[in-house]
Amino acid sequence: MPKNKVYPSFADAVRDVPDGSVVGFGGFAVVGMPINLYKALAEQGAKGLTCVSNGTRGGATLPADGPDMGWLIQNGQVKKVICAFTAPTRASQKLVFSEYYEKGLIDAELVPQGTLAERMRAAGAGIPAFYTPAAIGTELAEGRETRIFNGREYLLEEALPLDYALIRAYQADAFGNLRFRRSQRNFNPLMAMAARVTIVEVEEDILPVGAIDPDDVHLSGIFVHRLVKIPPPPEGWWPQRPGAVAKLETAGNVR
Amino acid sequence: MSDGAKGLTRQQMCDRLAMEFQDGWIVNLGIGIPTLCSNFDFGDKGIIFHAENGVIGYGPLTGPGREDLHLVNAGGQHVTLNPGAAIVHHADSFGIIRSGRIDVTVLGAYEVAENGDFANWKMAGQKGGGIGGAMDLAACAKHVFVAMEQVTRNGHPRLVERCAIPATARGVVDLVITNYGLFAITPEGMALREIAPGVTVDEIKATTGCNLSIPREVPPVRLRG
Numbered sequence: 300m301p302k303n304k305v306y307p308s309f310a311d312a313v314r315d316v317p318d319g320s321v322v323g324f325g326g327f328a329v330v331g332m333p334i335n336l337y338k339a340l341a342e343q344g345a346k347g348l349t350c351v352s353n354g355t356r357g358g359a360t361l362p363a364d365g366p367d368m369g370w371l372i373q374n375g376q377v378k379k380v381i382c383a384f385t386a387p388t389r390a391s392q393k394l395v396f397s398e399y400y401e402k403g404l405i406d407a408e409l410v411p412q413g414t415l416a417e418r419m420r421a422a423g424a425g426i427p428a429f430y431t432p433a434a435i436g437t438e439l440a441e442g443r444e445t446r447i448f449n450g451r452e453y454l455l456e457e458a459l460p461l462d463y464a465l466i467r468a469y470q471a472d473a474f475g476n477l478r479f480r481r482s483q484r485n486f487n488p489l490m491a492m493a494a495r496v497t498i499v500e501v502e503e504d505i506l507p508v509g510a511i512d513p514d515d516v517h518l519s520g521i522f523v524h525r526l527v528k529i530p531p532p533p534e535g536w537w538p539q540r541p542g543a544v545a546k547l548e549t550a551g552n553v554r
Numbered sequence: 555m556s557d558g559a560k561g562l563t564r565q566q567m568c569d570r571l572a573m574e575f576q577d578g579w580i581v582n583l584g585i586g587i588p589t590l591c592s593n594f595d596f597g598d599k600g601i602i603f604h605a606e607n608g609v610i611g612y613g614p615l616t617g618p619g620r621e622d623l624h625l626v627n628a629g630g631q632h633v634t635l636n637p638g639a640a641i642v643h644h645a646d647s648f649g650i651i652r653s654g655r656i657d658v659t660v661l662g663a664y665e666v667a668e669n670g671d672f673a674n675w676k677m678a679g680q681k682g683g684g685i686g687g688a689m690d691l692a693a694c695a696k697h698v699f700v701a702m703e704q705v706t707r708n709g710h711p712r713l714v715e716r717c718a719i720p721a722t723a724r725g726v727v728d729l730v731i732t733n734y735g736l737f738a739i740t741p742e743g744m745a746l747r748e749i750a751p752g753v754t755v756d757e758i759k760a761t762t763g764c765n766l767s768i769p770r771e772v773p774p775v776r777l778r779g
Contacts, residue, residue: 383684385683386684395617411690412685412690433692436724437689439689484608486643
């Protein structure tokens, strides 16, 4: 087995992330979102980051000021985001991101969600580009290369390689073989495939190599480089039931 | 907002669209009003709900305190899994979409044009937007249904000749439900199919921004199976 992938802390795991990195953050509506690694990267302070994620904030199971991309944005660490959402999904929501974007302090590339996923899958699969029917006829396709296949127009999309992928998983063995639980999988395996270095926050105790049946591995440890076990709360961040989050926010004692 | 206002409630709007789902259809529901389609009683019809985040075969929402914190639909709502459900990652989930395996997607919209174009990701003058999976779904689902209010908050028509705000996809919408009625997009343009109780044809004409083919007798919106 290669060198030890298990790191003692989130701070140790993100220590070497340099300024200017392209970093993917997994998760969808908080499920599978690397909450603890967001916090660690905010504390580490790398600047000029390009952040790739479905959106820029958490959701109902994370307090409004819990660790998410908003922390990095407020710290002035983010140069650009690449996302499927750069506006809130409800008019009542406020994004930290919007404030900075509207002032022109951050760039954004808005990408259809399936295209975002496939661009990372392609990067991880050694495919430089592909054609998709999504966004044809929209302003996203204006001035870009398209091609007709079998009478239908498709848009050329390029692979999206990452320097780092920060993800969250349910189980890991020490080699980095991962299992996700329920909708936790989402973008996480794709970001890991696309990344040069994949860092995982793991919910259960890290298992000895071989403890996960090979048939049950969702992502091979080949794509995984660093593992950190999430400590119990309050030291580690865990999603909470929406009711509990609301109560916490009403009490004004978030964090 | 239609609830408490004229015509159909949001649930009635979604019930009407859900009646169109056929046995065995794979259905993807957009964020907002369309999620109410899953409350419809499908009886013997086997309907499989697909969510962009890779959940195939999700069931009813969970009650407060009973959420599985690892399991949400595409709207971030905590759901259950029906027997036969499966989980895939995002690339496979959108592989299902792009390869044409979604029978219908029901989406919200700001505007629908008479040629089947629609707009739902960016409001006029807005910087940024929320595309999510809508462009992939709209381009590739076998049917695209839209559920939206008849008019904007300022009373402007949402059924229009041409979309004034950036389109999500071109020429893809089949069927539109609003609180005022059910509309089909046909090769000849937009057609009124059914009218909501308490709404008149004149009111529909006055709130529609494009040519509308109207049958001599407009049946009421069917409210149950």
